Amino acid sequence: MKKNGNIATPVILRMPRYYRCVDELYQSNCVRVSSNTLAARLGLTASQIRQDFSCFGEFGQQGYGYNVKKLHSEIQEILGINEGHKAIVVGCGNLARALIKNFDFKKCGFELIAVFDADPALIGTELDGYLVRDVADMEEYVRTMKPDAAVLTVPTHVAHDSAEALVKAGIRGIWNFTNCDLSISDPSVRIENVVLLDSLLTLSYRLSEDN
Amino acid sequence: MKKNGNIATPVILRMPRYYRCVDELYQSNCVRVSSNTLAARLGLTASQIRQDFSCFGEFGQQGYGYNVKKLHSEIQEILGINEGHKAIVVGCGNLARALIKNFDFKKCGFELIAVFDADPALIGTELDGYLVRDVADMEEYVRTMKPDAAVLTVPTHVAHDSAEALVKAGIRGIWNFTNCDLSISDPSVRIENVVLLDSLLTLSYRLSEDN
Numbered sequence: 001m002k003k004n005g006n007i008a009t010p011v012i013l014r015m016p017r018y019y020r021c022v023d024e025l026y027q028s029n030c031v032r033v034s035s036n037t038l039a040a041r042l043g044l045t046a047s048q049i050r051q052d053f054s055c056f057g058e059f060g061q062q063g064y065g066y067n068v069k070k071l072h073s074e075i076q077e078i079l080g081i082n083e084g085h086k087a088i089v090v091g092c093g094n095l096a097r098a099l100i101k102n103f104d105f106k107k108c109g110f111e112l113i114a115v116f117d118a119d120p121a122l123i124g125t126e127l128d129g130y131l132v133r134d135v136a137d138m139e140e141y142v143r144t145m146k147p148d149a150a151v152l153t154v155p156t157h158v159a160h161d162s163a164e165a166l167v168k169a170g171i172r173g174i175w176n177f178t179n180c181d182l183s184i185s186d187p188s189v190r191i192e193n194v195v196l197l198d199s200l201l202t203l204s205y206r207l208s209e210d211n
Numbered sequence: 212m213k214k215n216g217n218i219a220t221p222v223i224l225r226m227p228r229y230y231r232c233v234d235e236l237y238q239s240n241c242v243r244v245s246s247n248t249l250a251a252r253l254g255l256t257a258s259q260i261r262q263d264f265s266c267f268g269e270f271g272q273q274g275y276g277y278n279v280k281k282l283h284s285e286i287q288e289i290l291g292i293n294e295g296h297k298a299i300v301v302g303c304g305n306l307a308r309a310l311i312k313n314f315d316f317k318k319c320g321f322e323l324i325a326v327f328d329a330d331p332a333l334i335g336t337e338l339d340g341y342l343v344r345d346v347a348d349m350e351e352y353v354r355t356m357k358p359d360a361a362v363l364t365v366p367t368h369v370a371h372d373s374a375e376a377l378v379k380a381g382i383r384g385i386w387n388f389t390n391c392d393l394s395i396s397d398p399s400v401r402i403e404n405v406v407l408l409d410s411l412l413t414l415s416y417r418l419s420e421d422n
Contacts (some may be wrong), residue, residue: 012413012416013409013413015412015413015416016406016408016409016410016412016413016416017392017406017409019412020390020392020408020409042392043392043394078416079412079415079416079419080415080416080418080419080420081412081415083415083418083419085415085418093309093313094305094308094309094312094313095306095309095310095313097305097309098304098305098306098308098309099306099407101305102304102305102306103407104408105411107408108408108411108412108415109415110411110415148418149414149418172418173414173417173418175410175411175414179231181228181231181253181254183254190414190417190418192410192411192413192414192417194405194407194410195227195228196310196314196405197227197231197315197318197319198224198227198228198231199227199386199403199405200316200319200321200386200403201226201227201230201290201292201319202223202224202226202227202403203360203384203386203401203403204290204291204292204294204296204319204320204321205223205226205227205289205290205291206384206401206403207291207294207296207359207360207383207384207401208290208291208294209291
């Protein structure tokens with residue numbers, strides 16, 4: 001059902017929210033859902049939702065709504081959740097440890113296969129079941145094991161070099177937590193930034209609007 | 212220089228990136244910068260940057276560029292960085308601990324004044340210089356100390372109730388890490404979501420586009 005084509009970015013950015021909503025319905029054994037119900041839960045309009053879904057083909061049936069199980073698996077397919085993506089973590093600071101211990105990588109279809117750090121005191125220790133590997137072995141590991149993505153949680157001053165090394169070794173995606181705008185020479189590498197500074201600065205702006 | 216008005220959301224969302232870039236220049240004692248240089252650093256066009264800044268008044272001088280110190284302080288003012296915002300952390304799991312220990316709240320103009328948790332084993336202990344307070348005392352604390360924002364890092368199943376309690380007690384902003392879309396009855400409360408699931412799902416989508 002997946003349409004390979006030019007799906008507009010705002011549509012793509014709404015798909016994960018749709019997935020979370022439909023996943024909740026699916027987990028609670030809901031069988032059928034209307035676009036009106038989805039709209040009410042998501043604070044969007046029903047026509048917006050129907051229009052977004054129509055970019056990927058036809059899932060619903062007029063007057064019946066959506067079969068939740070089918071919709072769930074269609075959105076999983078759209079998002080690539082069942083493609084067996086593999087990821088590594090580079091940099092084992094507090095944030096990385098929080099992600100390794102608590103974040104549901106599986107729910108996003110990612111398997112965490114290795115973690116790396118530069119600190120001799122950490123290398124060789126175990127972290128939530130993962131052996132912390134020497135970052136000096138990272139490129140060789142990426143070449144051999146071919147993970148799809150790296151969770152980049154290294155300090156700012158080594159962010160660019162780490163990213164370039166990963167890309168050189170063949171990584172295809174970077175989940176970037178470094179608060180740096182990475183400029184990567186290979187435009188085919190997908191970068192998803194989580195810039196916490198920007199997020200809190202946006203809240204600051206919104207708070208100051210009131211004054 | 213700040214214009215109170217209807218600034219378009221995309222402009223607002225670019226301001227934190229501008230701030231990070233100008234802050235780097237400022238910290239490295241750069242005196243003057245052209246919109247062309249800013250554009251090259253940010254991967255935007257010079258006219259886009261000039262247009263964005265013009266929403267907030269006139270900072271630059273034709274043919275001279277921007278005075279970095281002045282631009283820095285103007286953007287700080289726009290973003291409300293100098294307004295002395297106070298924040299509390301609600302929920303002291305791994306992610307919260309990572310934020311408390313490593314995140315530069317000060318850079319965003321926030322002072323962290325208290326942290327709360329529901330776990331009796333944590334309450335009364337010290338966390339990076341903060342006494343972990345009983346979440347049962349949270350509403351009273353918010354009413355008395357009037358923090359502007361709460362960093363919400365509680366488990367999903369208590370996310371809505373915690374948010375409503377905070378809002379009832381007078382909180383004005385929520386930095387929401389719960390992976391829940393909070394629906395708050397008071398529309399004046401500012402919510403800034405950091406939905407890590409959505410971010411990694413977006414990366415998954417982008418990776419699967421290649422296949």
